[in-house]
Amino acid sequence: MQLDNPFWLFSLAVHGAPGVDDECLTLQDAHGIDIDVLLFCVWVGSRGAPLTAESMAAIETLVQPWRDTAIRPLRAARRGIKTLPQMADADVAALRKDVAALELRAEQIEHAMLYAMAATLGPTTTMAPLDAMRCNVSALGRGRSVPGLDAPRLIEAALKLSFGVA
Numbered sequence: 001m002q003l004d005n006p007f008w009l010f011s012l013a014v015h016g017a018p019g020v021d022d023e024c025l026t027l028q029d030a031h032g033i034d035i036d037v038l039l040f041c042v043w044v045g046s047r048g049a050p051l052t053a054e055s056m057a058a059i060e061t062l063v064q065p066w067r068d069t070a071i072r073p074l075r076a077a078r079r080g081i082k083t084l085p086q087m088a089d090a091d092v093a094a095l096r097k098d099v100a101a102l103e104l105r106a107e108q109i110e111h112a113m114l115y116a117m118a119a120t121l122g123p124t125t126t127m128a129p130l131d132a133m134r135c136n137v138s139a140l141g142r143g144r145s146v147p148g149l150d151a152p153r154l155i156e157a158a159l160k161l162s163f164g165v166a
Contacts (some may be wrong), residue, residue, distance in 0.1 A: 003108050005115040010046075010161065011039045017157030024154065031146045034067055036107055040114045041140050042154055045133030046162045048126060052059055055121055056143045063110055071110065076101040133158060 014020055027033040037059060044051060051059075081096040127135065133155050141149020 001108065001112040002115060003112050004142055005044050005112060007040065007113045007115040007118065008108060010043050012109060013161050014154060014157040019153040020157050021034045023151055027151065029142060033140065033144060033146070034063065036110045036114065037063060038137065038140060038151060041136035042133050043152065044118060044121065045136040046129050046158050048123055048129050048132050050127050050132045051136045051139050052123065053139065056139050059114065060143065062086065062113055066110055066113065070106040071103065074099060074106055129162065130159060
């Protein structure tokens with residue numbers, strides 16, 4: 001598994017752009033969107049590759065067991081620890097930081113799984129990148145019963161990163 005891959009580096013860069021983290025967390029918390037899959041949809045789109053319904057189903061089949069077994073429990077633990085009254089305790093705060101690092105590592109593994117899958121998705125220059133990114137985000141929304149799903153800050157950050165434009 002290639003953990004430090006171009007998709008992971010792309011995700012770190014765009015996730016740090018202004019407004020992207022809040023946008024992604026809102027989509028995750030309000031609609032159950034897997035942020036790693038959302039980032040993958042945009043990354044693949046930035047390469048001009050539209051994702052089909054079949055591709056989206058294959059992506060979900062690939063990541064769902066890992067997300068449910070590793071990422072969600074770690075996220076729940078991190079968030080749960082944050083609400084405890086003992087959070088002011090240095091040892092509890094250190095544990096929460098450790099759990100957050102494990103959650104990030106689990107997300108990096110999901111990224112590596114998706115990156116390995118990218119080569120099987122077909123040609124990468126069949127559509128204009130902006131159109132492909134929007135198409136892929138929309139396909140993710142349809143698959144998650146969130147019609148009209150949009151991530152404008154993420155797409156803008158991806159355009160800036162990939163092409164120096166917005």
